[in-house]
Amino acid sequence: MTTASDKAYAEIRGLILSGDASPGTPLREEALADIVGVSRTPVREALKRLESELYAVRTPGGRLVVAAWDxxxxxxxxxxxxxxxxxxxxxxxxxxxxxxxxxxxxxxxxxxxxxxxxxxxxxxxxxxxxxxxxxxxxxxxxxxxxxxxxxxxxxxxxxxxxxxxxxxxxxxxxxxxxxxxxxxxxxxxxxxxxxxxxxxxxxxxxxxxxx
Amino acid sequence: MTTASDKAYAEIRGLILSGDASPGTPLREEALADIVGVSRTPVREALKRLESELYAVRTPGGRLVVAAWDxxxxxxxxxxxxxxxxxxxxxxxxxxxxxxxxxxxxxxxxxxxxxxxxxxxxxxxxxxxxxxxxxxxxxxxxxxxxxxxxxxxxxxxxxxxxxxxxxxxxxxxxxxxxxxxxxxxxxxxxxxxxxxxxxxxxxxxxxxxxx
DNA sequence: GTGAGTGGTTTTGTATACAAGAGCGGCGCA
DNA sequence: TGCGCCGCTCTTGTATACAAAACCACTCAC
Incomplete structure (x- = not known):
């Protein structure tokens, strides 16, 4: 169990599913790193995963935001x-x-x-x-x-x-x-x-x- | 196009598909970084992606090797x-x-x-x-x-x-x-x-x- | 008044340094 | 001679520092 990376994934996904991060909310790496308590590196990996699972989408400029489902x-x-x-x-x-x-x-x-x-x-x-x-x-x-x-x-x-x-x-x-x-x-x-x-x-x- | 990361992905995948890296070959981050000419960070991202696409599999100890298909x-x-x-x-x-x-x-x-x-x-x-x-x-x-x-x-x-x-x-x-x-x-x-x-x-x- | 240009600020992308864990070989002991 | 233990090296995981690009707001010109 790679602690830091998986922890970041679980926590950030929790933020999304609980609604604390509502659709459209930007997911900034450094801010999330502070929240989770790890550095940007594992947060980046977690975000990549969340993006590939379509919990988040990337704006044209490369920013990630929480995805909206209809x-x-x-x-x-x-x-x-x-x-x-x-x-x-x-x-x-x-x-x-x-x-x-x-x-x-x-x-x-x-x-x-x-x-x-x-x-x-x-x-x-x-x-x-x-x-x-x-x-x-x-x-x-x-x-x-x-x-x-x-x-x-x-x-x-x-x-x-x-x-x-x-x-x-x-x-x-x-x-x-x-x-x-x-x-x-x-x-x-x-x-x-x-x-x-x-x-x-x-x-x-x-x-x-x-x- | 995020040059370094995508370049690493394309090159490493090329190694696998061309057969230069045959099934079972270990994929070591630093060696690949030298080959591609970028640092370990984008190589890591490329490897994560290749792993999720099952071009590579992870050994119990966390090492990546080229996957074999039957x-x-x-x-x-x-x-x-x-x-x-x-x-x-x-x-x-x-x-x-x-x-x-x-x-x-x-x-x-x-x-x-x-x-x-x-x-x-x-x-x-x-x-x-x-x-x-x-x-x-x-x-x-x-x-x-x-x-x-x-x-x-x-x-x-x-x-x-x-x-x-x-x-x-x-x-x-x-x-x-x-x-x-x-x-x-x-x-x-x-x-x-x-x-x-x-x-x-x-x-x-x-x-x-x-x- | 509106639009475009331009500077600062924020944010991501990349490189490197450091720490921890796994694998491997050698050595010693039975 | 074979088996197990110990230490070393190599590899990955994490943190941080730096570079580049994007956004924003302000200003200036028309």
Whole structure:
């Protein structure tokens, strides 16, 4: 863990996601270095990464500002995630070991536990959901896919979506995860692809109708 | 153009693609800085970029080495390109202006001129092909898509594929580009998506049978 | 009053110096 | 002779200093 650089990345991204740095806010290297408590060098690396993940955009003159997303951007992000994660699911269906599938099962059990109580534990749901999807991506054994999906700004969307979920939506996620596990167990890549595509498209729908 | 950093990127990538730096070769920052003639700082940025594009991989200890690709990697790259560029074509079909379509037409005319002579001009073909695809990607008006496709290591594949093309394959590319232009003119995004998918899958096939 | 030119100021880009960690070889011991 | 430990060197990570370019505002001319 390269402390300084990763710390700068995490902190600056936090500023953006929390809204402390609203769209259009300039991201000046020295100011951020002061905030984070490191020098400009690791801040520069963090900013390059945030730029490549489109959290920030560069003005004609080379200045970085926080990027703004509109509804079309959100739809595009979901469309890309649907394509790439469906592909990951299809690959994973051919590659996942029984042990990995067992891990997925455990993960989804945790997810269901998170929403079983009187008041759903959203943070725990999100963590389990994230772990579930990450397991599939790493199970797809494609470095390229992993890189691309990591770069896809997803967390803010996932968070905003989940906070808008009602209980039936959350339950539905768990059910769809179960279907994925069935498809994996059957080693049926087409099935896995279809379920994953439906899963993510439904999330977009939930996001749209809730906002 | 930020000279030093981009220059380092281009030169180092050149070393990798030309084979001067074969898979497994360590990429040491200071040595590369000497070769390129800049300091370690821009070299570091170039290496980060090459790493994110998977031209290089990091060893457990943090050293960078040139990445090795096998047949499965090549297939995966084509599969991802097929998905993403089809999506780009579909989006472009809904967005391209008549002027942009005219540009595509001119571009494909150039491509056809490159292969019309007695001896096909491969370099010119590749440049025109690249320009054609880039126009579509920028026409899709999705920064995310553009970033991802830029990051997808494609040039080496394209080059290796085209050198294996026989004349009928080259001609076929031109024809498929014409079909894309027709689909764009008709503003038919499904048609455009299908043609692009076929176009890239055929390229994979040509690559496989020729190697 | 408006526009362009020009200076200062701010901000990024590059180079270098320093610190910390990893790999490697030699040496000693069993 | 083989294995493990220790110290050295080499490499990367971070900080800082310097150069160049961009933005801004002010002024001056028309």
């Amino acid at each position: 509804g079309d951007d959100v739809a595009e992000i979901f469309a890309l995630r649907a394509m790439l994660e469906s592909h990951a699911a299809a690959r994973a269906a051919r590659r996942l070991s029984p042990a990995a599938i067992a891990e997925l099962r455990a993960c989804n059990a945790d997810l269901q536990a998170a929403i079983a109580g009187h008041e759903p534990d959203i943070a725990r749901f999100l963590a389990a959901n994230r772990a579930f999807h990450d397991l599939i991506i790493s199970g797809s054994a494609s470095g390229r896919l992993a890189t691309m999906l990591a770069g896809l700004v997803e967390q803010p969307i996932v968070r905003r979506t989940a906070t808008r979920y009602d209980r039936s939506d959350l339950q539905r996620s768990a059910t769809e995860h179960d279907q994925l596990i069935q498809a994996f167990t059957a080693r049926d890549s087409d099935w896995a692809r279809a379920v994953m595509a439906a899963h993510i498209h439904r999330a977009l729908h939930a996001f749209r109708t809730a906002s | 047949g499965d990697d090549v297939a995966e790259i084509f599969a991802l390109r097929a998905m993403l560029e089809s999506h780009a074509a579909a989006r472009a079909a809904r967005r391209l202006s008549p002027a942009a379509i005219a540009e595509l037409r001119a571009c494909n005319a150039d491509l056809q001129a490159a292969i019309a002579g007695h001896e096909p001009d491969i370099a010119r073909f590749l440049a025109a092909n690249r320009a054609f695809h880039d126009l579509i990607i920028s026409g899709s008006a999705s920064g995310r898509l553009a970033t991802m496709l830029a990051g997808l290591v494609e040039q080496p594949i394209v080059r290796r594929t085209a050198t294996r093309y026989d004349r009928s394959d080259l001609q076929r590319s031109a024809t498929e580009h014409d079909q894309l232009i027709q689909a764009f003119t008709a503003r038919d995004s499904d048609w455009a998506r299908a043609v692009m998918a076929a176009h890239i899958h055929r390229a994979l096939h040509a690559f496989r049978t020729a190697s």
